Amino acid sequence: MDSKDLSVELKHDMPSYMVLKGTYGEKIHKTFRMTRQGVRWRFQRVLGDMYVSAFETILFIEKIFGTGLRDYAMKISKERYELRQRALANGLASVAIESNKSEKS
Secondary structure, eight states: OOGGGEEEEEEOSSSOEEEEEEOOSHHHHHHHSSOHHHHHHHHIIIIIIIIHHHHHHHHHHHHHHOGGGHHHHHHHHHHHHHHHHHHHHTTOSOOOHHHHHHHHO
């Protein structure tokens, strides 16, 4: 499925929200292995709720502590992503980041 088949638009309301746009059909079933409604629900949950909420949390934290922690958070998140990718490449379903962190303490 090409990126031109699906796009995201911002709807200006109070508050604004994102809407998934594009051509739906058999490609949706093949690409995402779910119904059109399932794709719309998943999009709304992940991008409309979780992604936006993550930025709300970041804004809240940065209002209190400033933006100085941003570099640390980016470094840690990139390291965690790398560990997950390596674990998946090795056939593992998940990585126990917390146990790794507690072993170092």
